[in-house]
Amino acid sequence: MDAMTQRTAEVGDPLPPGAGGVPSAARGLQAGPAGADPIEVSPIEVSIVGSTGSIGIQALDVVATDPERFRVVALAARRSVEVLATQAKALRPDAVAVADTDMARALAAAVPKGTEVLAGEEGLCEVARRGHVVLNAAVGFAGLPVTLAALESGRRLALANKESLIAGAPVVQRARRTPGAEIVPVDSEHCALHQCLRAGGGGPEVRRLVLTASGGPFRGRHPDDLEDVGVDEALAHPTWRMGPKVTIDSSTLMNKGLEVIEAHELFGVDYDRITVVIHPQSVVHSMVEFTDGATVAQLSLPDMRMPIGYALGYPRRLAHAFGALDWSVLGRLDFELPDRAVFRCLELAEAAGRAGGLVPAWLNAGNEVAVAAFLEHRITWGAIAPVVAETVERFDSPAPSSAGDVVEADRRARLRAEEAVRRLGRAA
Numbered sequence: 001m002d003a004m005t006q007r008t009a010e011v012g013d014p015l016p017p018g019a020g021g022v023p024s025a026a027r028g029l030q031a032g033p034a035g036a037d038p039i040e041v042s043p044i045e046v047s048i049v050g051s052t053g054s055i056g057i058q059a060l061d062v063v064a065t066d067p068e069r070f071r072v073v074a075l076a077a078r079r080s081v082e083v084l085a086t087q088a089k090a091l092r093p094d095a096v097a098v099a100d101t102d103m104a105r106a107l108a109a110a111v112p113k114g115t116e117v118l119a120g121e122e123g124l125c126e127v128a129r130r131g132h133v134v135l136n137a138a139v140g141f142a143g144l145p146v147t148l149a150a151l152e153s154g155r156r157l158a159l160a161n162k163e164s165l166i167a168g169a170p171v172v173q174r175a176r177r178t179p180g181a182e183i184v185p186v187d188s189e190h191c192a193l194h195q196c197l198r199a200g201g202g203g204p205e206v207r208r209l210v211l212t213a214s215g216g217p218f219r220g221r222h223p224d225d226l227e228d229v230g231v232d233e234a235l236a237h238p239t240w241r242m243g244p245k246v247t248i249d250s251s252t253l254m255n256k257g258l259e260v261i262e263a264h265e266l267f268g269v270d271y272d273r274i275t276v277v278i279h280p281q282s283v284v285h286s287m288v289e290f291t292d293g294a295t296v297a298q299l300s301l302p303d304m305r306m307p308i309g310y311a312l313g314y315p316r317r318l319a320h321a322f323g324a325l326d327w328s329v330l331g332r333l334d335f336e337l338p339d340r341a342v343f344r345c346l347e348l349a350e351a352a353g354r355a356g357g358l359v360p361a362w363l364n365a366g367n368e369v370a371v372a373a374f375l376e377h378r379i380t381w382g383a384i385a386p387v388v389a390e391t392v393e394r395f396d397s398p399a400p401s402s403a404g405d406v407v408e409a410d411r412r413a414r415l416r417a418e419e420a421v422r423r424l425g426r427a428a
């Protein structure tokens with residue numbers, strides 16, 4: 001066991017999930033509940049759900065840097081069968097899955113002989129039960145079954161699908177206690193926090209987590225200018241190239257609000273000790289402040305392949321870097337507080353997180369509906385926060401005892417959100 005593995009096992013602090021107020025920031029770092037060491041196998045077998053999306057494609061870039069270390073054993077996509085088949089021909093995984101069952105036949109005809117073809121939501125879950133590490137890069141709440149399948153089968157989950165943890169926290173935290181199950185975050189801020197906690201120590205010495213945010217394309221804009229901005233403007237992120245859903249969430253700061261909840265759930269730090277700071281250069285990916293006033297930060301280029309590689313290879317780092325900081329041109333790093341009056345989604349999310357239970361599921365559902373409506377030009381950008389606020393105000397879901405209860409809460413919340421979209425929407 002190397003030094004880092006040993007230290008990681010020691011900071012592991014087996015708190016009951018949901019013990020939000022307890023001063024342990026090490027929860028996301030623990031070795032498996034059975035005391036298992038972090039994975040040190042070779043090759044690391046990788047399954048990817050969402051392999052045809054932005055994160056999935058970048059993950060395949062990462063895997064390609066070290067074919068001796070990583071082997072792709074299963075791939076899944078929602079409906080992009082052509083891209084999925086191309087990936088299967090190149091990588092020869094044991095299995096591929098497509099969520100849309102109507103497309104399974106076309107997929108079967110296009111993949112190499114001997115590749116197992118799975119279909120439907122259960123097909124995606126089967127992919128999530130294979131390999132040593134499962135990357136969940138599905139988009140939105142639809143990723144919940146995949147997160148649960150990976151954890152319940154005792155896999156390490158490289159989590160890019162934050163919505164499943166945020167909306168399904170009560171059941172996901174339970175699944176996380178499965179022997180061998182572990183979450184290593186792919187979200188760049190949480191990957192940074194993970195690294196800062198490893199570097200600086202965890203537990204009661206953590207004073208607060210500082211999440212950085214680029215501020216998105218509308219940082220510094222007056223609310224009057226923002227009411228009716230176009231979809232193209234909202235999709236023009238200044239520093240990150242990402243899929244459309246998270247890019248719109250970045251423009252409203254809902255992404256950062258969701259990430260506050262994600263940080264609380266991953267690391268067990270209460271909401272009073274999670275701070276959001278705008279940092280337009282997107283070089284400092286987040287920070288941990290300790291009780292003695294020291295702050296540990298993680299810096300790297302804004303390239304998702306770094307956090308993806310960290311999660312796939314943990315506890316060892318990739319041997320390859322996708323670019324490095326150039327101190328001769330970096331110049332300056334700026335920080336400022338977010339404008340909470342303009343970007344209301346941030347506080348809506350923080351309030352939902354504090355309320356706990358399935359309130360974050362309603363927030364998330366309201367947001368997914370609002371973002372889809374904005375992308376379809378049915379509501380203005382300025383109506384996204386009001387749709388989310390109206391949805392959460394009508395929350396009425398009891399504490400969940402199963403994943404089905406979470407799905408039902410999401411369904412109810414979406415109905416309320418669609419009503420809000422109709423009321424607040426553009427005249428046809």
Ligand code: MG
Nearest residue numbers: 187188189259
């Ligand atoms: Mg992020």
